[in-house]
Amino acid sequence: MLATKFRSRNGPPNASSLNHGNMAHLMQSEKNTLLSVRDLSVEFHTARGVVKAVNSVSLDIKAGERLAIVGESGSGKSIMSMSLLQLVQYPGRITSGSAMLEGTDLLALKGKKLRAVRGSKVTMIFQDPMTSLNPVLRVSEQLIAPMRRHLHLGQREAKERGLKLLAQVGIPDAEGNFNNYPHELSGGMRQRVLIAMAMACSPRLLIADEPTTALDVTIQAQIIELLAKVSKEEGSSVLFVTHDMGLVARFADRVAVMYGGRIIESGPTDQMFENPHHPYTRGLLESIPSITGERPERLSQIEGTPPDLAFLPKGCSFADRCPLSDEVCIETQPASLTVASDHTAACHHSDVVASLGERRLFDAEN
Amino acid sequence: MSTYLAKRGGVMIPTIIGIVTVVFLMVRALPGDPVVFLLGDEGAVGAEALEIMREQLGLTDSIPVQYVRYVAKTLTFDLGNSLLSGVPVVELLKNAIPITLAVAAASVVFSVLVAVPLGALAAYWRTQGKDSLDQGLTWFAIIADALPGFWIALVMLLVFSLHLGWFPVSGTIEWTDPWQVFTRLALPVVVLGIAQLASIARVTRTAVLDALQDDYVRTARSLGTPELTILFRHALRNSMLPVITVLGLSFGRLLGGTIITENVFSLPGMGTLLVQGISGRDYTVAQGVVLVYAFLFISVNLITDVLYTRIDPRVKLEA
Numbered sequence A: 001m002l003a004t005k006f007r008s009r010n011g012p013p014n015a016s017s018l019n020h021g022n023m024a025h026l027m028q029s030e031k032n033t034l035l036s037v038r039d040l041s042v043e044f045h046t047a048r049g050v051v052k053a054v055n056s057v058s059l060d061i062k063a064g065e066r067l068a069i070v071g072e073s074g075s076g077k078s079i080m081s082m083s084l085l086q087l088v089q090y091p092g093r094i095t096s097g098s099a100m101l102e103g104t105d106l107l108a109l110k111g112k113k114l115r116a117v118r119g120s121k122v123t124m125i126f127q128d129p130m131t132s133l134n135p136v137l138r139v140s141e142q143l144i145a146p147m148r149r150h151l152h153l154g155q156r157e158a159k160e161r162g163l164k165l166l167a168q169v170g171i172p173d174a175e176g177n178f179n180n181y182p183h184e185l186s187g188g189m190r191q192r193v194l195i196a197m198a199m200a201c202s203p204r205l206l207i208a209d210e211p212t213t214a215l216d217v218t219i220q221a222q223i224i225e226l227l228a229k230v231s232k233e234e235g236s237s238v239l240f241v242t243h244d245m246g247l248v249a250r251f252a253d254r255v256a257v258m259y260g261g262r263i264i265e266s267g268p269t270d271q272m273f274e275n276p277h278h279p280y281t282r283g284l285l286e287s288i289p290s291i292t293g294e295r296p297e298r299l300s301q302i303e304g305t306p307p308d309l310a311f312l313p314k315g316c317s318f319a320d321r322c323p324l325s326d327e328v329c330i331e332t333q334p335a336s337l338t339v340a341s342d343h344t345a346a347c348h349h350s351d352v353v354a355s356l357g358e359r360r361l362f363d364a365e366n
Numbered sequence B: 001m002s003t004y005l006a007k008r009g010g011v012m013i014p015t016i017i018g019i020v021t022v023v024f025l026m027v028r029a030l031p032g033d034p035v036v037f038l039l040g041d042e043g044a045v046g047a048e049a050l051e052i053m054r055e056q057l058g059l060t061d062s063i064p065v066q067y068v069r070y071v072a073k074t075l076t077f078d079l080g081n082s083l084l085s086g087v088p089v090v091e092l093l094k095n096a097i098p099i100t101l102a103v104a105a106a107s108v109v110f111s112v113l114v115a116v117p118l119g120a121l122a123a124y125w126r127t128q129g130k131d132s133l134d135q136g137l138t139w140f141a142i143i144a145d146a147l148p149g150f151w152i153a154l155v156m157l158l159v160f161s162l163h164l165g166w167f168p169v170s171g172t173i174e175w176t177d178p179w180q181v182f183t184r185l186a187l188p189v190v191v192l193g194i195a196q197l198a199s200i201a202r203v204t205r206t207a208v209l210d211a212l213q214d215d216y217v218r219t220a221r222s223l224g225t226p227e228l229t230i231l232f233r234h235a236l237r238n239s240m241l242p243v244i245t246v247l248g249l250s251f252g253r254l255l256g257g258t259i260i261t262e263n264v265f266s267l268p269g270m271g272t273l274l275v276q277g278i279s280g281r282d283y284t285v286a287q288g289v290v291l292v293y294a295f296l297f298i299s300v301n302l303i304t305d306v307l308y309t310r311i312d313p314r315v316k317l318e319a
Ligand SMILES: Nc1ncnc2c1ncn2[C@@H]1O[C@H](COP(=O)(O)OP(=O)(O)O)[C@@H](O)[C@H]1O
Pocket: A044, A046, A051, A053, A071, A072, A073, A074, A075, A076, A077, A078, A079, A080, A091, A092, A309
């Protein structure tokens, strides 16, 4: 079957060690929803007009679950994930929605209460470790600050815990690096420090926005493994933003695909890979290059460019790139429908996509 | 660091010799004859008296001889005696330097304390979509740049000293009496400070606005850092290099400003001494003062370089 082929050819041989099989590590808490996002929209009021970066996004993350958000660059992944901590800055504005986490709406928090959640219950790591640490402050100062703030640790206790954390995230010579400035560390080491900072207060949810995109391929795997390890140790859920379907297969329990500021399909990783219901998801899978070293047979390519978020079409925003699009697609926006248990897709022709089997939907490139 | 300082110190010696030379030639290029200033013109005292005086002062020697003697003496901190009063120039400078330094330093502190927070807040509010302070600063800068310093000084003197009588107009400075020092220095410090406010605020604002877009600010925010800490500890600290640079570069203008301001407010600092020296053709005094100004200027350059390393650990000084 095509589906198993997608899966087997992306993961390196040790992929399963990371994925723990089908959510095996979720056994206990399988039913508890940790975060429930409903109808989240974010807009930027710019000179060009209103850029609708996030459009009515809804998603759930269970306790201990790892959810991947995938999509092309510019599809709103970063803005969506940052808005959960209200980190989107002017001229960006959250225009609707809620994000309930253990009884509190993250989007309604203000001032002190908001800051109490940031860095403790919910934390975030970002794409570029080279610039994400303050160059004029020592690693120690930056690492200790959140612990002192949220855990009310004294200087000595915070230092002790900081050193332990550095060792835990695999920083050699923790004692020496503790007092270094960021520029004295490599990119991979800096991302480890940032992970240590994010995990310092045992967050319920860790948001990781393309944490490996800026790193060397060899280091990428280590960082992913580290994220899997620490989140499991602390029992944290992970919202993992990426555009790399290979990483999704190895890391995520569930996947949500974003396109044009919307989630157009979401479901358990296995189902998404085996039986995608949205042509865009299908296109992403058909275009995964092999990383196992075999010569890739043929890779498909989705022609065209993502929609301009300032001028979203009235119908399906994927219609102009979709081989299946027709009148209906151009006229009406597809609603998000349940296509299988725990699996939703927003496409007028999801049944066609689901029944494609081995046939390709997109033309292969040469 | 210490080897760096030693090397920089070594480089300073030729610089200082160069300055000494330029000062020597400049003062000699002034029109007018000091002896005539001292004794009155030839008709009044006779050519002979003038000649005797010239000889006493060593002015009959050729310029190169005068130059060599002057350099040799200067290197041993002997700046000669005032041609007019006979008092050693070093003594005059001893009284004048602290006043000028106090006024200059206080004006830098004053302008930094006012302009840096203003610039930082203007930048911060701008990132939040509120730019009235930013626009206010722009207008202030335009006006402050357009008004000449001496005019501001005169207006202040008129309003606060003569009309309102809040500050004394003249009098020496008693360093033992802090209140008296304050009342004598407050106006000149503010006048000099205003001249710097606009440029410091603008540079701070631009640098902080840049820094606030940086990724580490987002990281800090994502970890629950209070906004004021983000602004002043994270963004501002990363914006200090351009601010220090501007302070260093504008120090020359500041020294120039002290000359006018001291004269307007009758402060017996180096600026007053310099004007007296030049208008009285008192070569030795004028030379001595300009020399100290030059030395101050070089030192401030060195200090700014060292400050860079204190502020940004990535800056390494290499001589
Ligand atoms: N500061 C901004 N001003 C205007 N539009 C913005 C701004 N930041 C982001 N956007 C818009 O939001 C869209 C989504 O951005 P982003 O979430 O960073 O995409 P992704 O992370 O998926 O690559 C961008 O395509 C852009 O149009």
